[in-house]
Amino acid sequence: MESRPVSIKDVADRAGVAVGTVSNVLNHPARVSSATRERVQAAIDHLGFVRNDAARQLRAGQSRTIGLIVLDVGNPFFSSLARAAEDCAAENGSTVVLGDSGQDTEREARYIDVFEQQRVQGMLISPVGDVGPRVEALRKRGMPVVLVDRVDAQRRCSSVSVDDVAGGYMAVRHLLEAGRRRIVFVGTKASFRQVADRLAGARQAVGEQEGAVLEVVEADAMTVLAGREVGGVIARRPAGRLPDGIFCANDLLAIGVMQAVLLIRGLRIPEDLALIGYDDIDFSASAVVPLSSVRKPTELMGRTAVELLLEEIEGPSSRRRQVIFDPELVERGSTTAAVRAAG
Amino acid sequence: MESRPVSIKDVADRAGVAVGTVSNVLNHPARVSSATRERVQAAIDHLGFVRNDAARQLRAGQSRTIGLIVLDVGNPFFSSLARAAEDCAAENGSTVVLGDSGQDTEREARYIDVFEQQRVQGMLISPVGDVGPRVEALRKRGMPVVLVDRVDAQRRCSSVSVDDVAGGYMAVRHLLEAGRRRIVFVGTKASFRQVADRLAGARQAVGEQEGAVLEVVEADAMTVLAGREVGGVIARRPAGRLPDGIFCANDLLAIGVMQAVLLIRGLRIPEDLALIGYDDIDFSASAVVPLSSVRKPTELMGRTAVELLLEEIEGPSSRRRQVIFDPELVERGSTTAAVRAAG
């Protein structure tokens, strides 16, 4: 019952043709007469033949697979990026296989090894730490690599990423355009590059606006709980020292701030206080007051990453490109009264 | 510069040994004298040799890879299950590669094809529709398959899943133990098996409790918005018709209900109204009142799925097993006043 796997040879025997002919039916149907083609196809169906990809690859020297290594599949940014990458790859006859490093250098290294041994066409990597040396080694062996959500300072390989300075600028510019002048930035001190960039953008926007002031308030973490604490402190200020606009370094913080501000002091959002977050997580649209946010163009990034990779696969000599996207503003009720009803 | 890939032959030449010896260094180091081993290792490092997995597989007839196909990598249930499966596989010397079907039959089929051509050791599938025929065909060709989050009615293959009836029972039992007697179940009419199961469990718990009554309220969807609507309707009831416990078919509904109940009527949770959801999504712990919920044992499921698969790989004759887990209750402030401070 448990017979050995069906090979192309078995198909050839049953159809009464040579192995080369079966291969032609699979890869170059036009070269085969229709009578033969049908006979071979019948044999394939009858035997349940499934092509052995290892043998095919060994001969062809290359696979039709792209390896994607992400920091966390649970993160909607990466899952949506992965989805887009898969779609784009499928359109080009390739398949994406996903590896989840879980922010662990060791797991990242293991996936890089596995993918290289599998001779994938190329890799998309959202690196944990410094993958510089690893990537250089890969490239030396002719493996195309595109970095995701990280630029390569040494320009050794192409990358797609997002301009967080621009994102911070957009968020605060949006508050300013809604007439707010006393702006608070809530973020962690920890020098995450991304938080620092968002703050830099915020400063820039405030600096360009006559009469606007920016105050930086430090949170313990990028969580709802930390946001609630910060929000409580702010909400208890005397009326004269209340901000009229708050920009939080991410949505979790913003939701915490919103909870505190609504419950403790009963301030109206956005009338008394406009609030905007960053990342546009799923839940933001469902907050009590739907939260305005700044979103990375994930689908675009996924597609672009694959395109850059394919570009490099086709013409390895082509020069590296660092593509940096601007994020997009998502206006909801927490900053725009008019939008409030619509949610 | 773009030289052809380094093969085991190149390594052998440089180290002045036979190809078989290099292979032994890689796969059976004990068989090789340490002097030779070091010489070969030096050659490998110097040339940057990376084993060609296609050739290895072709010869070995089997890979060290497990294919995992999930409905949606963005869903925390699946991402956490995937993580656990990866860990468990790693402990057994295998690697999990992930395919995201996105609830699309076509993509599911494509991943099944790709994995089968890659001759993975086996597949873990969380099926979109009726994969019965596909799975049967796979099994006939000797490919081990374990279903995830779905039982195979015909018992053709092993599976891991969760008992949602038990989950519904646990949720309502918890409300009853907190002294609640007027229970409302909020769910969609749509006959999702899962919603129906949870309701069945709820009925059972109420039936066992003297003096308890269960009312079923229908929501339009399983979303926060739908929950807010239902919550609004309930909150506006005259005091005599208010429930003192609500069980929502998922956390999104529960969060919506919570928002409405807190804002519209200012009821106290859990004093006036205890509330429990289902799924324990990330955000539940961060709700204004931390939400009690029922959680699937995702890690356990991921590990068990891999174990069942490995079991079948080792001994294909072993009989199929349907493993059904009980979910676990997560008590938070929305049902237990004592827990409220702790969050």
Next chain:
DNA sequence: ACGTGCTAATGAAACGATTCAACAGCACGG
């Protein structure tokens, strides 16, 4: 000197698909 026992190294065969030079068969024109 010779056999025995052992470790270490060898190298050819095998895995299953693809490729490609060679060939068969046929029609047609001269």
Next chain:
DNA sequence: CCGTGCTGTTGAATCGTTTCATTAGCACGT
């Protein structure tokens, strides 16, 4: 009858690794 051109088919060579029967080399006892 032969040469030419064309379509379809053939089957051996190839890819890079693993496996395994064989051999080389050496130490030791008789």
